[in-house]
Amino acid sequence: MGNNQCPAQDAAHLAAVARGICPFPSYNPSPHFGHMLSINSSHHLQEHYTAVQRSLTPKQLEDFTQSLRTTFGREGKVTLGGVGVVALSLAVLFDTVARQVRGEVVSDSGPIPGVFVKEPSGYYPPQVNTMSKYLRLVPHIANNPTRMREETERCLNQLIADEESLDQLGENHTLPIREDVTQINRLMGDFVAVSLMLHLFRLKNASVDEWDGLSSNQRPFHIVNFNCDTEAADKVFLAEVEYFDSYTKRAFEKCKPKSDPESWLRYIAELELADVMSIPFLAIGFSPTEQRLNQRENFDLKAHALGKWAQSTD
Template identity: 65%
Template sequence: MGNMQCPAEDAALLASVARDICPFPNYNPSPHFINMLSINSSLHLKNHYTAVQSSLTPKQLEDFTQGLRTTFGREGRVTLGGVGVVALSLAVLFDTLARQVRGECVSESEPIPGLFVKNLRGYYPPHVYTVSKYLRLVPHIANNPTRMKEETERYHKQFIIDEQSLDKMEENITLLINEDTTAVNEMLGEFIAVILRLHLLRITNCTADELVPVKGRPYGDMILNLNCDPQIADKDFLAKVQKSDNRTQEAFENCKPRSDNLGKTLLHHIAKLELTDVLTLPLVVAGVVSVDSMIAQREDFDLKASALGKWAE
């Protein structure tokens, strides 16, 4: 960062102000990535389950509940559904079913909508497709320990193949894979690869000593898609900050570039601050709890007990 004293919340505030002037991408991923992969994943999942159900009409809720019962049976219990990638897959399933019962078209082959950062060019690194396929599969195999182990091992190997393919592609399409949104989506894929490996250790009763890290690609200078004339936008941004409340002005003082590190433009600087914070999200999550504690998580999820609609017998 240009200013190491810039807190993440200040960078996010300034980015929201700047984005009103210059519509650069929102780099923040779906809250599901952090909530469902945290040590408090079960609570976050229950809250999301309630929120999704509450957003539906009585008829939609009936169809939603029936969709879950068709997938999980009359008991409505999901093995290890309150933790890790299984919790994330359930959050995705709730969103998907809600869209379907509202009559929205849902693709089963594209990246999961809303989970990753939108790329206007339509390019997504291979991790995104692998994650999407795996998360869509998990609800159908979560209660089958043998298949769950086999598929998780298979998809973990696929992540390694994805990483190798990016290494080969980098020489030819550096501009494409160094785009800001692509970098974020690649990071999210790498994050899921690590969590998937933790889940595999969890279901095979292993420890962190056997965790094999997934090789990540170092992020150099990102190509920021500002979608505006940053020179003109800088002037508008500064004028807006000067007219803003004290909190915004304080954030600007904390985050403005040093005089010896001005870089390109102020808008580039603000966008890069937010992008850098997003790219370090996995490190923040990893620093909260030990790996062994995450592997030790064992919590099923009871869909029936938390259902707002009638869980038909």
């Protein structure tokens, strides 16, 4: 499926044109997944930490820093905080605390806002709640190797159970969702599961030879349930391409298949979805190298703090 000659930015641009004709969901999860679970996670985390701090007023920055100080202590060190799921949890924490110090109401349960892809009806697969619960917990146990190992194993087992429950719903034709959106969130579950296994291997100081491996087959995915007459929408889309600027026309020429698809809107949506779903696999893959398993970067919150790392009176 898709067009290997179609750059991701061109697919996204054409999808934006198509959405203006027949709305369908955005398929983009938080960039934190690709950044914080990549080989360059520590660099991305430090950049995000700095960016969040710079977005705050002096008073907000003081409250932000004190909140982190309360969680991590005066040293501000986070074990393995620069890599993998711990880096991901810290990125989520920074965003959450920043919203709180700005006076926003932030829920401490349910799907973490802005991280996963929301299905139009509001449905999330169970993996989203499992991942959200784990990511919220990690900052409070990151410096406790025993708890980290226990909770990581528990989360990994729960993701497997969540996947089995969804498979059963699918077999019984009782899955109450759009396949396209839910498949992305399920893919995020796969992505995090691999990262959880990597984290466990790091905690155990295991070698790459001990890696059991996972299936490298990506999930099948389909665009379904367009809420419009796709035949009529296709005609409008082709007319819009002709009407729009030269960039749109060039993008269309790069991305169109050798023969006309059954539905242009479906084809364009699938192009964008294919790009989104390939990002995690490009970032981490299913065959970790010795370099990745040997990543052992702690994260120093105090050293990278832009505000004063306030001392408590204890």
